[in-house]
Amino acid sequence: MSKRVHDWVLPYVRRVEAYQPGKPVEEVEREYRIHAIKLASNENPLGPSPMAVEAATRALREANRYPDGGGFYLRQKIAAKHSVGIERVLLGLGSSELIDLAARALLNTECEGLTSGGSYPPYANSIWATGATLVTSAMHEHRYDLRAMVEKLSPRTRIIYLANPNNPTGTYFTADEFDAFFSRVPGDVLVVVDEAYFDYVGRTDYSRSMELAQKHENLMVLRTFSKVYGMAGLRVGYAVGEPNFLAELNKLRTPFNTPGVAQAAALAAMDDVEHVRRSVETNNAGLKQLSEGLRALGAAFVPSVTNFMMIEAGNASGAAASEELLRLGVIVRPMGWMGFPGAFRVSVGTHQENQKFLDAFAEVRAKNGVTAG
Numbered sequence: 588m589s590k591r592v593h594d595w596v597l598p599y600v601r602r603v604e605a606y607q608p609g610k611p612v613e614e615v616e617r618e619y620r621i622h623a624i625k626l627a628s629n630e631n632p633l634g635p636s637p638m639a640v641e642a643a644t645r646a647l648r649e650a651n652r653y654p655d656g657g658g659f660y661l662r663q664k665i666a667a668k669h670s671v672g673i674e675r676v677l678l679g680l681g682s683s684e685l686i687d688l689a690a691r692a693l694l695n696t697e698c699e700g701l702t703s704g705g706s707y708p709p710y711a712n713s714i715w716a717t718g719a720t721l722v723t724s725a726m727h728e729h730r731y732d733l734r735a736m737v738e739k740l741s742p743r744t745r746i747i748y749l750a751n752p753n754n755p756t757g758t759y760f761t762a763d764e765f766d767a768f769f770s771r772v773p774g775d776v777l778v779v780v781d782e783a784y785f786d787y788v789g790r791t792d793y794s795r796s797m798e799l800a801q802k803h804e805n806l807m808v809l810r811t812f813s814k815v816y817g818m819a820g821l822r823v824g825y826a827v828g829e830p831n832f833l834a835e836l837n838k839l840r841t842p843f844n845t846p847g848v849a850q851a852a853a854l855a856a857m858d859d860v861e862h863v864r865r866s867v868e869t870n871n872a873g874l875k876q877l878s879e880g881l882r883a884l885g886a887a888f889v890p891s892v893t894n895f896m897m898i899e900a901g902n903a904s905g906a907a908a909s910e911e912l913l914r915l916g917v918i919v920r921p922m923g924w925m926g927f928p929g930a931f932r933v934s935v936g937t938h939q940e941n942q943k944f945l946d947a948f949a950e951v952r953a954k955n956g957v958t959a960g
C-alpha cells in the first residue's frame with residue numbers, strides 16, 4: 588500500500604472536477620494592474636437590499652452565539668411565501684449544499700444520476716462524489732431536451748437534476764413541457780428542479796413547480812438567495828420537498844449550515860419586495876441593452892430569460908476572448924468547461940457595466956478581424 592495519502596483517495600472522488608469560479612476583481616486588479624468589473628458569476632449588480640444589510644449588521648453582534656441550526660424563522664417565512672408547511676422547507680449553505688445532500692442521500696456506486704449536457708457543473712460533481720455513474724442527454728438548440736432525457740432513464744437511475752432556467756445557456760422549459768416529462772419519470776426517481784433564477788424569468792408559461800412539489804413525493808425544488816436577492820456571499824438556499832425526505836437530508840447537513848447573519852439578512856431581504864422589483868427591472872433593461880448592442884456588433888448569442896447571456900466568441904475561442912476582455916478590465920466566464928468551447932458567458936450588470944463590456948467586446952472583435960454583420 589502506498590504511503591502517499593493522495594493515492595488512497597477513492598477513484599471516483601479523484602475524478603470530481605474542481606468548480607471553476609469567476610475570477611475575483613481583486614485578483615484581476617492585482618495581476619493586470621487595471622480597474623476591472625466582474626460580470627462573471629451572475630451576481631446582482633445592485634447588491635443586497637439595504638434592509639438585509641442592516642439586519643445582518645445587527646445579527647453580527649451576536650456572532651459569538653451559534654445560529655439557530657434549524658433556521659426556524661426563515662423556514663417559517665419561506666413556507667408562508669410558498670403556502671406550504673414548514674416541514675416541507677430545508678435550508679442549505681447555498682442551494683449548492685442541497686444539490687449535494689440529495690445525491691449523498693440517494694446514490695451509491697450501483698446507481699445512476701441523470702442531467703443534461705451543457706448544464707450546471709455541480710450536478711455532475713455531486714453524482715461523481717457518491718461513486719454513482721453520471722448519465723447525460725444532449726441539448727437541443729441550447730435547451731434541455733426533456734424527451735431525450737426520458738430515453739436515458741434506466742432501472743438504476745435514482746436522481747435527475749434539471750436547471751430551469753439553465754445555466755449557462757439562459758434558456759428555460761415550460762410548465763407543460765415539464766409535466767409531459769415528469770409523467771414519464773418513474774415514482775422511484777427523485778427529480779430536483781433548480782430554479783435559482785426564478786424571479787428573472789417573467790414568462791406566464793414558465794413554472795408550477797411549487798404546486799407540484801406538494802403533490803409528488805419525488806419532486807424537490809431548489810431556490811436561492813444568491814441571485815435576485817443579491818446575497819451570493821452569504822450562502823443561503825432552500826429546498827421545498829417531501830417532509831420525510833427532507834428530514835433525512837437534514838441529518839446529513841453540518842449542524843449549523845446557514846450562519847445567523849445570513850438567516851437574518853434573508854429574512855429582511857424577503858420583506859424588501861421593492862428591491863427585488865428594481866433588480867428584475869434593471870436586469871430586463873440590461874438584457875435589452877446587451878441584446879441590441881450584440882446585434883449591432885453582429886455577434887451571435889443565445890436569447891436569455893436570466894441575468895446572464897451566453898455569447899459566441901467569434902473567431903477566437905471562448906477562452907481567448909475572455910482573456911482579451913480581462914485585459915480590457917471586464918471579467919467574463921469562458922464556457923469550455925461547461926461544454927461550449929467557442930463561447931463565454933457574461934452576467935447582466937448596471938447600464939454602465941454593460942456598456943463597458945460592449946465596448947470591450949467590440950474592441951476584441953475588431954482586433955480578431957470580425958466585423959459587424
Ligand SMILES: *Cc1c(COP(=O)(O)O)cnc(C)c1O
Nearest residue numbers: 681682683707754783811813824
Ligand atoms: C447560481 C446558481 C445556483 C446558486 O447556488 P448557491 O449555492 O445558492 O449560491 C444554483 N443553481 C444554478 C444553476 C446556478 O446558476
